Amino acid sequence: MKRITKISDSAVRRLSHYLRFLEDTEAAGKRTVSSEDLAERGGITSAQVRKDLSHFGSFGKRGTGYPVALLREQIMEILGLGRTWRVALVGAGKLGAALFHYAGFRRQGFEIVAVLDRDPAKVGRRWADVAIEDVGELARVVKKQGVELAIVTTPADAAQEVVDALAAAGVEAILNFAPRKLSVPVGVTLRDVNLAMELESLTFALTHRDRG
Amino acid sequence: MKRITKISDSAVRRLSHYLRFLEDTEAAGKRTVSSEDLAERGGITSAQVRKDLSHFGSFGKRGTGYPVALLREQIMEILGLGRTWRVALVGAGKLGAALFHYAGFRRQGFEIVAVLDRDPAKVGRRWADVAIEDVGELARVVKKQGVELAIVTTPADAAQEVVDALAAAGVEAILNFAPRKLSVPVGVTLRDVNLAMELESLTFALTHRDRG
Protein backbone atom coordinates (compact mmCIF):
# COMPACT_ATOMS: atom_id res chain seq x y z
CA MET A 1 0.00 0.00 0.00
CA LYS A 2 1.21 3.47 -0.94
CA ARG A 3 2.36 6.14 1.42
CA ILE A 4 -0.68 8.25 2.25
CA THR A 5 -0.56 12.02 2.41
CA LYS A 6 -4.02 13.46 2.90
CA ILE A 7 -7.23 11.81 1.88
CA SER A 8 -10.32 13.95 1.80
CA ASP A 9 -13.26 13.11 3.92
CA SER A 10 -15.49 12.60 0.92
CA ALA A 11 -12.95 10.24 -0.62
CA VAL A 12 -13.15 8.03 2.49
CA ARG A 13 -16.93 8.00 2.28
CA ARG A 14 -16.69 6.94 -1.32
CA LEU A 15 -14.43 4.05 -0.32
CA SER A 16 -17.19 2.82 2.01
CA HIS A 17 -19.42 3.09 -0.96
CA TYR A 18 -17.23 1.05 -3.24
CA LEU A 19 -16.95 -1.57 -0.52
CA ARG A 20 -20.70 -1.99 -0.37
CA PHE A 21 -20.93 -2.23 -4.12
CA LEU A 22 -18.15 -4.80 -4.22
CA GLU A 23 -19.91 -6.93 -1.60
CA ASP A 24 -23.04 -6.99 -3.73
CA THR A 25 -21.06 -7.62 -6.89
CA GLU A 26 -19.15 -10.48 -5.34
CA ALA A 27 -22.37 -12.02 -4.07
CA ALA A 28 -23.70 -11.80 -7.62
CA GLY A 29 -20.72 -13.82 -8.80
CA LYS A 30 -18.89 -11.25 -10.91
CA ARG A 31 -15.09 -11.52 -10.90
CA THR A 32 -14.00 -8.12 -12.19
CA VAL A 33 -15.45 -4.62 -12.27
CA SER A 34 -14.45 -1.49 -14.15
CA SER A 35 -14.20 1.96 -12.64
CA GLU A 36 -17.28 2.70 -14.70
CA ASP A 37 -19.18 -0.06 -12.87
CA LEU A 38 -18.01 1.21 -9.50
CA ALA A 39 -19.14 4.73 -10.32
CA GLU A 40 -22.70 3.50 -10.88
CA ARG A 41 -25.27 6.09 -11.66
CA GLY A 42 -24.96 8.49 -8.79
CA GLY A 43 -22.81 11.58 -8.81
CA ILE A 44 -19.50 9.73 -9.03
CA THR A 45 -17.43 9.59 -12.22
CA SER A 46 -15.18 6.74 -13.27
CA ALA A 47 -12.21 9.10 -13.19
CA GLN A 48 -12.94 9.81 -9.55
CA VAL A 49 -13.09 6.13 -8.73
CA ARG A 50 -9.70 5.56 -10.34
CA LYS A 51 -8.22 8.58 -8.60
CA ASP A 52 -9.59 7.50 -5.22
CA LEU A 53 -8.12 4.02 -5.55
CA SER A 54 -4.82 5.26 -6.96
CA HIS A 55 -4.11 7.04 -3.67
CA PHE A 56 -3.60 3.64 -2.11
CA GLY A 57 -2.06 1.58 -4.86
CA SER A 58 -2.63 0.05 -8.26
CA PHE A 59 -5.26 -2.59 -7.86
CA GLY A 60 -6.54 -2.83 -11.41
CA LYS A 61 -5.41 -4.45 -14.63
CA ARG A 62 -5.42 -2.27 -17.72
CA GLY A 63 -7.91 -3.47 -20.26
CA THR A 64 -9.67 -5.66 -17.68
CA GLY A 65 -10.67 -3.70 -14.60
CA TYR A 66 -10.38 -4.55 -10.92
CA PRO A 67 -10.59 -8.05 -9.42
CA VAL A 68 -13.67 -7.92 -7.19
CA ALA A 69 -12.56 -10.06 -4.26
CA LEU A 70 -9.09 -8.61 -4.05
CA LEU A 71 -10.27 -5.02 -4.28
CA ARG A 72 -12.85 -5.66 -1.56
CA GLU A 73 -10.14 -7.01 0.71
CA GLN A 74 -7.86 -4.08 -0.06
CA ILE A 75 -10.55 -1.51 0.70
CA MET A 76 -11.42 -3.29 3.93
CA GLU A 77 -7.76 -3.10 4.86
CA ILE A 78 -7.58 0.59 3.94
CA LEU A 79 -10.65 1.40 6.01
CA GLY A 80 -9.28 -0.53 8.97
CA LEU A 81 -11.93 -3.24 8.75
CA GLY A 82 -9.47 -6.10 8.72
CA ARG A 83 -10.10 -6.66 12.39
CA THR A 84 -12.71 -6.38 15.13
CA TRP A 85 -13.16 -3.06 16.93
CA ARG A 86 -14.25 -2.89 20.56
CA VAL A 87 -16.93 -0.26 21.00
CA ALA A 88 -18.54 1.35 24.02
CA LEU A 89 -22.02 2.83 23.83
CA VAL A 90 -22.67 5.71 26.22
CA GLY A 91 -26.34 6.55 26.71
CA ALA A 92 -28.79 3.68 27.04
CA GLY A 93 -31.85 5.49 25.74
CA LYS A 94 -34.04 4.62 22.78
CA LEU A 95 -31.46 5.64 20.21
CA GLY A 96 -28.74 3.73 22.04
CA ALA A 97 -30.96 0.66 22.09
CA ALA A 98 -31.68 0.95 18.39
CA LEU A 99 -27.97 1.14 17.59
CA PHE A 100 -27.11 -1.65 20.00
CA HIS A 101 -29.50 -4.03 18.29
CA TYR A 102 -28.51 -3.05 14.77
CA ALA A 103 -27.02 -6.25 13.39
CA GLY A 104 -25.06 -4.50 10.65
CA PHE A 105 -22.45 -3.29 13.12
CA ARG A 106 -21.33 -6.69 14.24
CA ARG A 107 -21.20 -7.90 10.67
CA GLN A 108 -18.82 -5.04 9.85
CA GLY A 109 -16.60 -5.94 12.78
CA PHE A 110 -17.89 -3.52 15.40
CA GLU A 111 -18.48 -5.25 18.69
CA ILE A 112 -20.29 -3.33 21.41
CA VAL A 113 -18.55 -4.58 24.53
CA ALA A 114 -19.86 -2.02 27.01
CA VAL A 115 -22.98 0.06 27.58
CA LEU A 116 -23.01 2.92 30.06
CA ASP A 117 -25.70 5.21 31.42
CA ARG A 118 -26.13 7.70 34.23
CA ASP A 119 -29.61 6.57 35.24
CA PRO A 120 -29.46 4.24 38.31
CA ALA A 121 -32.68 2.61 37.13
CA LYS A 122 -30.89 1.41 34.01
CA VAL A 123 -27.57 0.46 35.54
CA GLY A 124 -27.43 -3.26 36.20
CA ARG A 125 -29.91 -4.22 33.51
CA ARG A 126 -28.70 -6.30 30.61
CA TRP A 127 -28.95 -5.82 26.88
CA ALA A 128 -28.30 -9.22 25.37
CA ASP A 129 -25.08 -10.28 27.09
CA VAL A 130 -23.90 -6.79 28.03
CA ALA A 131 -24.66 -5.33 31.46
CA ILE A 132 -25.33 -1.58 31.62
CA GLU A 133 -22.76 0.11 33.84
CA ASP A 134 -22.66 3.47 35.56
CA VAL A 135 -21.09 6.24 33.54
CA GLY A 136 -18.96 7.06 36.59
CA GLU A 137 -17.18 3.76 35.98
CA LEU A 138 -16.26 4.81 32.45
CA ALA A 139 -12.49 4.89 32.86
CA ARG A 140 -12.45 1.48 34.52
CA VAL A 141 -14.77 -0.08 31.93
CA VAL A 142 -12.81 1.34 29.00
CA LYS A 143 -9.62 -0.08 30.39
CA LYS A 144 -11.04 -3.46 31.37
CA GLN A 145 -12.86 -4.00 28.09
CA GLY A 146 -10.16 -2.55 25.86
CA VAL A 147 -12.54 -0.05 24.33
CA GLU A 148 -11.11 1.73 21.28
CA LEU A 149 -14.11 3.52 19.90
CA ALA A 150 -17.20 5.05 21.49
CA ILE A 151 -20.70 5.97 20.40
CA VAL A 152 -22.35 8.77 22.38
CA THR A 153 -26.15 8.87 22.48
CA THR A 154 -26.64 10.90 25.65
CA PRO A 155 -28.74 14.07 25.86
CA ALA A 156 -26.95 17.16 24.58
CA ASP A 157 -26.11 18.61 27.97
CA ALA A 158 -24.26 15.50 29.14
CA ALA A 159 -22.28 14.93 25.97
CA GLN A 160 -19.27 17.19 26.54
CA GLU A 161 -18.67 15.69 29.96
CA VAL A 162 -18.86 12.17 28.54
CA VAL A 163 -16.53 13.01 25.69
CA ASP A 164 -14.01 14.52 28.11
CA ALA A 165 -14.10 11.35 30.17
CA LEU A 166 -13.73 9.15 27.10
CA ALA A 167 -10.76 11.16 25.86
CA ALA A 168 -9.16 11.05 29.30
CA ALA A 169 -9.63 7.29 29.37
CA GLY A 170 -7.74 6.98 26.08
CA VAL A 171 -10.56 6.50 23.58
CA GLU A 172 -9.37 8.04 20.32
CA ALA A 173 -12.45 7.87 18.11
CA ILE A 174 -15.96 9.00 18.99
CA LEU A 175 -19.20 8.98 17.06
CA ASN A 176 -21.50 11.59 18.56
CA PHE A 177 -25.27 11.68 18.16
CA ALA A 178 -25.88 14.42 20.74
CA PRO A 179 -26.91 17.66 19.04
CA ARG A 180 -24.09 19.75 20.43
CA LYS A 181 -20.82 20.96 19.06
CA LEU A 182 -18.20 19.18 21.15
CA SER A 183 -14.54 19.84 21.56
CA VAL A 184 -11.96 17.10 21.84
CA PRO A 185 -8.22 17.16 22.43
CA VAL A 186 -5.92 16.72 19.46
CA GLY A 187 -5.37 13.05 18.73
CA VAL A 188 -9.04 12.24 19.23
CA THR A 189 -11.23 11.97 16.13
CA LEU A 190 -14.80 13.08 16.55
CA ARG A 191 -17.57 12.53 14.06
CA ASP A 192 -21.03 14.04 14.43
CA VAL A 193 -24.34 12.65 13.30
CA ASN A 194 -26.91 15.33 13.81
CA LEU A 195 -30.41 14.39 12.79
CA ALA A 196 -31.81 17.91 13.05
CA MET A 197 -29.04 19.16 10.79
CA GLU A 198 -29.84 16.57 8.14
CA LEU A 199 -33.50 17.50 8.19
CA GLU A 200 -32.60 21.17 7.97
CA SER A 201 -30.58 20.60 4.84
CA LEU A 202 -33.69 18.99 3.36
CA THR A 203 -35.97 21.88 4.28
CA PHE A 204 -33.37 24.25 2.89
CA ALA A 205 -33.53 22.36 -0.40
CA LEU A 206 -37.33 22.35 -0.36
CA THR A 207 -37.48 26.04 0.43
CA HIS A 208 -35.02 27.12 -2.24
CA ARG A 209 -35.90 24.75 -5.08
CA ASP A 210 -37.02 26.31 -8.38
CA ARG A 211 -36.13 29.95 -8.76
CA GLY A 212 -33.91 30.79 -5.83
CA MET B 1 -32.93 38.28 1.37
CA LYS B 2 -30.53 38.08 -1.55
CA ARG B 3 -31.03 36.13 -4.73
CA ILE B 4 -29.41 32.75 -4.16
CA THR B 5 -27.30 31.07 -6.80
CA LYS B 6 -25.65 27.96 -5.44
CA ILE B 7 -24.91 27.29 -1.82
CA SER B 8 -22.61 24.44 -0.99
CA ASP B 9 -23.80 21.60 1.10
CA SER B 10 -21.26 22.29 3.78
CA ALA B 11 -22.31 25.92 3.94
CA VAL B 12 -25.88 24.82 4.71
CA ARG B 13 -24.62 22.55 7.47
CA ARG B 14 -22.71 25.47 8.93
CA LEU B 15 -25.89 27.53 8.97
CA SER B 16 -27.53 24.85 11.11
CA HIS B 17 -24.51 25.18 13.30
CA TYR B 18 -24.75 28.91 13.68
CA LEU B 19 -28.43 28.53 14.47
CA ARG B 20 -27.69 26.21 17.36
CA PHE B 21 -25.02 28.56 18.68
CA LEU B 22 -27.36 31.53 18.40
CA GLU B 23 -30.05 29.70 20.36
CA ASP B 24 -27.60 29.07 23.18
CA THR B 25 -26.28 32.61 23.01
CA GLU B 26 -29.74 34.12 23.12
CA ALA B 27 -30.65 31.92 26.08
CA ALA B 28 -27.52 33.23 27.80
CA GLY B 29 -28.79 36.79 27.34
CA LYS B 30 -26.21 38.13 24.89
CA ARG B 31 -27.54 40.66 22.36
CA THR B 32 -24.81 40.68 19.72
CA VAL B 33 -22.17 38.26 18.45
CA SER B 34 -19.17 38.70 16.20
CA SER B 35 -18.24 36.38 13.36
CA GLU B 36 -15.35 35.39 15.61
CA ASP B 37 -17.82 34.24 18.30
CA LEU B 38 -19.85 32.31 15.74
CA ALA B 39 -16.76 30.55 14.46
CA GLU B 40 -16.05 29.21 17.93
CA ARG B 41 -13.11 26.96 18.28
CA GLY B 42 -13.78 24.21 15.79
CA GLY B 43 -12.59 24.23 12.23
CA ILE B 44 -14.51 27.29 11.12
CA THR B 45 -12.88 30.68 10.58
CA SER B 46 -14.53 34.04 11.10
CA ALA B 47 -14.04 34.85 7.43
CA GLN B 48 -16.02 31.77 6.53
CA VAL B 49 -18.84 32.78 8.84
CA ARG B 50 -19.03 36.20 7.22
CA LYS B 51 -18.89 34.71 3.72
CA ASP B 52 -21.63 32.18 4.52
CA LEU B 53 -23.95 34.86 5.85
CA SER B 54 -23.15 37.30 3.06
CA HIS B 55 -24.68 34.88 0.55
CA PHE B 56 -28.07 35.71 2.01
CA GLY B 57 -27.77 39.35 2.98
CA SER B 58 -26.07 41.84 5.26
CA PHE B 59 -27.18 41.06 8.75
CA GLY B 60 -24.34 42.59 10.74
CA LYS B 61 -23.30 46.04 11.83
CA ARG B 62 -19.68 47.03 11.21
CA GLY B 63 -17.82 47.58 14.42
CA THR B 64 -20.54 45.82 16.43
CA GLY B 65 -21.30 42.36 15.08
CA TYR B 66 -24.60 40.59 14.46
CA PRO B 67 -27.80 41.07 16.50
CA VAL B 68 -28.44 37.63 18.03
CA ALA B 69 -32.22 37.43 17.91
CA LEU B 70 -32.53 38.87 14.42
CA LEU B 71 -29.82 36.67 12.96
CA ARG B 72 -31.41 33.60 14.51
CA GLU B 73 -34.72 34.48 12.89
CA GLN B 74 -33.05 35.12 9.56
CA ILE B 75 -31.23 31.80 9.58
CA MET B 76 -34.40 29.96 10.54
CA GLU B 77 -36.07 31.62 7.58
CA ILE B 78 -33.20 30.69 5.27
CA LEU B 79 -33.29 27.06 6.38
CA GLY B 80 -37.04 26.92 5.90
CA LEU B 81 -37.75 26.55 9.61
CA GLY B 82 -40.27 29.39 9.73
CA ARG B 83 -43.08 26.86 9.59
CA THR B 84 -44.06 23.33 10.58
CA TRP B 85 -43.18 20.42 8.28
CA ARG B 86 -45.36 17.34 8.02
CA VAL B 87 -43.22 14.22 8.13
CA ALA B 88 -43.92 10.54 7.46
CA LEU B 89 -41.81 7.84 9.05
CA VAL B 90 -41.55 4.61 7.05
CA GLY B 91 -40.26 1.64 9.01
CA ALA B 92 -41.52 1.16 12.55
CA GLY B 93 -38.52 -0.73 13.91
CA LYS B 94 -36.24 0.20 16.78
CA LEU B 95 -34.56 3.03 14.94
CA GLY B 96 -37.89 4.39 13.75
CA ALA B 97 -39.16 4.30 17.32
CA ALA B 98 -36.10 6.12 18.59
CA LEU B 99 -36.53 8.87 16.01
CA PHE B 100 -40.27 9.09 16.59
CA HIS B 101 -39.77 9.74 20.28
CA TYR B 102 -36.93 12.19 19.83
CA ALA B 103 -38.38 15.42 21.20
CA GLY B 104 -35.91 17.63 19.34
CA PHE B 105 -37.74 17.15 16.05
CA ARG B 106 -41.01 18.63 17.17
CA ARG B 107 -39.22 21.53 18.78
CA GLN B 108 -37.56 22.32 15.44
CA GLY B 109 -40.92 22.21 13.66
CA PHE B 110 -40.90 18.65 12.36
CA GLU B 111 -44.18 16.91 13.07
CA ILE B 112 -44.40 13.19 12.43
CA VAL B 113 -47.97 12.82 11.19
CA ALA B 114 -47.75 9.27 9.85
CA VAL B 115 -45.93 6.04 10.61
CA LEU B 116 -45.95 3.16 8.13
CA ASP B 117 -44.67 -0.40 8.22
CA ARG B 118 -45.03 -3.59 6.21
CA ASP B 119 -45.40 -5.92 9.19
CA PRO B 120 -49.10 -6.79 9.80
CA ALA B 121 -48.27 -7.32 13.47
CA LYS B 122 -47.32 -3.65 13.77
CA VAL B 123 -50.03 -2.13 11.60
CA GLY B 124 -52.87 -0.84 13.75
CA ARG B 125 -50.73 -0.25 16.81
CA ARG B 126 -50.33 3.30 18.05
CA TRP B 127 -47.27 5.32 18.87
CA ALA B 128 -48.49 8.23 20.98
CA ASP B 129 -51.37 9.60 18.91
CA VAL B 130 -50.24 8.19 15.57
CA ALA B 131 -51.56 4.86 14.31
CA ILE B 132 -49.16 2.69 12.32
CA GLU B 133 -50.49 2.12 8.81
CA ASP B 134 -49.67 -0.40 6.13
CA VAL B 135 -46.98 0.68 3.72
CA GLY B 136 -49.31 -0.32 0.89
CA GLU B 137 -51.46 2.63 1.89
CA LEU B 138 -48.56 5.01 1.45
CA ALA B 139 -49.96 7.09 -1.40
CA ARG B 140 -53.28 7.55 0.37
CA VAL B 141 -51.66 8.45 3.69
CA VAL B 142 -49.26 10.93 2.11
CA LYS B 143 -52.14 12.66 0.39
CA LYS B 144 -54.50 12.64 3.35
CA GLN B 145 -51.91 13.84 5.84
CA GLY B 146 -50.24 16.34 3.52
CA VAL B 147 -46.83 14.72 4.02
CA GLU B 148 -43.99 16.81 2.59
CA LEU B 149 -40.96 15.00 3.92
CA ALA B 150 -40.21 11.38 4.76
CA ILE B 151 -37.78 9.48 6.95
CA VAL B 152 -36.96 5.95 5.81
CA THR B 153 -35.82 3.46 8.45
CA THR B 154 -36.69 0.21 6.70
CA PRO B 155 -34.23 -2.64 6.08
CA ALA B 156 -31.93 -2.05 3.12
CA ASP B 157 -33.74 -4.34 0.72
CA ALA B 158 -37.08 -2.57 1.11
CA ALA B 159 -35.76 0.98 0.86
CA GLN B 160 -35.69 1.49 -2.91
CA GLU B 161 -39.26 0.34 -3.24
CA VAL B 162 -40.37 2.66 -0.45
CA VAL B 163 -38.50 5.60 -1.95
CA ASP B 164 -40.08 4.96 -5.34
CA ALA B 165 -43.51 4.95 -3.75
CA LEU B 166 -42.76 8.14 -1.83
CA ALA B 167 -41.53 9.91 -4.93
CA ALA B 168 -44.58 8.74 -6.89
CA ALA B 169 -46.80 10.07 -4.12
CA GLY B 170 -45.23 13.50 -4.45
CA VAL B 171 -42.84 13.56 -1.47
CA GLU B 172 -39.91 15.74 -2.51
CA ALA B 173 -37.48 15.30 0.38
CA ILE B 174 -36.34 12.03 1.94
CA LEU B 175 -33.97 11.25 4.77
CA ASN B 176 -32.73 7.70 4.33
CA PHE B 177 -31.23 5.55 7.09
CA ALA B 178 -31.19 2.31 5.11
CA PRO B 179 -27.65 1.32 4.17
CA ARG B 180 -28.21 1.26 0.44
CA LYS B 181 -27.46 3.65 -2.35
CA LEU B 182 -30.86 4.74 -3.61
CA SER B 183 -31.87 6.49 -6.78
CA VAL B 184 -34.58 9.13 -6.91
CA PRO B 185 -36.11 11.06 -9.79
CA VAL B 186 -34.95 14.62 -10.38
CA GLY B 187 -36.85 17.03 -8.22
CA VAL B 188 -36.60 14.78 -5.18
CA THR B 189 -33.88 15.52 -2.66
CA LEU B 190 -32.38 12.52 -0.93
CA ARG B 191 -30.10 12.62 2.04
CA ASP B 192 -28.37 9.56 3.47
CA VAL B 193 -27.40 8.82 7.03
CA ASN B 194 -25.30 5.70 7.02
CA LEU B 195 -24.06 4.61 10.42
CA ALA B 196 -21.64 2.01 9.10
CA MET B 197 -20.08 4.64 6.86
CA GLU B 198 -19.56 7.00 9.78
CA LEU B 199 -17.90 4.28 11.83
CA GLU B 200 -15.71 3.39 8.87
CA SER B 201 -14.44 6.92 8.58
CA LEU B 202 -13.45 6.66 12.24
CA THR B 203 -11.60 3.39 11.81
CA PHE B 204 -9.92 4.86 8.76
CA ALA B 205 -8.69 7.73 10.91
CA LEU B 206 -7.56 5.36 13.66
CA THR B 207 -5.75 3.13 11.21
CA HIS B 208 -3.94 5.93 9.40
CA ARG B 209 -3.09 8.26 12.28
CA ASP B 210 0.59 9.07 12.86
CA ARG B 211 2.84 8.32 9.91
CA GLY B 212 0.58 7.05 7.12
Add this chain to the structure above:
DNA sequence: TCGTGTGAACGAATTCACAGCG
Protein backbone atom coordinates in the same frame (compact mmCIF):
# COMPACT_ATOMS: atom_id res chain seq x y z
C1' DT C 1 -8.02 -2.79 -28.08
C1' DC C 2 -9.68 -1.75 -23.54
C1' DG C 3 -9.59 0.39 -19.25
C1' DT C 4 -6.23 1.84 -15.74
C1' DG C 5 -3.24 5.31 -13.70
C1' DT C 6 -1.97 10.02 -13.64
C1' DG C 7 -0.19 14.77 -14.84
C1' DA C 8 -2.53 18.85 -16.34
C1' DA C 9 -6.57 21.77 -16.55
C1' DC C 10 -10.39 23.16 -14.33
C1' DG C 11 -13.68 24.52 -10.87
C1' DA C 12 -15.28 25.02 -6.25
C1' DA C 13 -14.61 26.31 -1.63
C1' DT C 14 -11.84 28.55 1.79
C1' DT C 15 -8.75 32.02 3.42
C1' DC C 16 -6.55 36.44 2.99
C1' DA C 17 -6.50 41.14 3.38
C1' DC C 18 -8.40 45.41 3.31
C1' DA C 19 -11.80 49.06 1.97
C1' DG C 20 -15.70 51.00 4.04
C1' DC C 21 -19.25 51.84 7.33
C1' DG C 22 -21.08 52.43 11.97
Add this chain to the structure above:
DNA sequence: CGCTGTGAATTCGTTCACACGA
Protein backbone atom coordinates in the same frame (compact mmCIF):
# COMPACT_ATOMS: atom_id res chain seq x y z
C1' DC D 1 -11.37 52.17 16.22
C1' DG D 2 -13.69 47.55 15.43
C1' DC D 3 -15.79 44.38 12.74
C1' DT D 4 -18.38 43.50 8.61
C1' DG D 5 -18.60 42.53 3.68
C1' DT D 6 -16.17 41.17 -0.30
C1' DG D 7 -12.91 40.98 -4.35
C1' DA D 8 -8.43 38.62 -4.95
C1' DA D 9 -5.39 34.92 -3.93
C1' DT D 10 -4.99 30.42 -2.66
C1' DT D 11 -5.90 25.81 -1.53
C1' DC D 12 -8.32 21.73 -2.28
C1' DG D 13 -11.04 18.47 -4.87
C1' DT D 14 -12.79 16.91 -9.31
C1' DT D 15 -12.66 16.14 -14.19
C1' DC D 16 -10.18 15.76 -18.54
C1' DA D 17 -7.49 13.44 -21.67
C1' DC D 18 -4.15 10.45 -22.95
C1' DA D 19 0.13 7.52 -22.46
C1' DC D 20 0.87 2.97 -21.26
C1' DG D 21 0.52 -1.86 -19.93
C1' DA D 22 -2.21 -6.17 -19.89
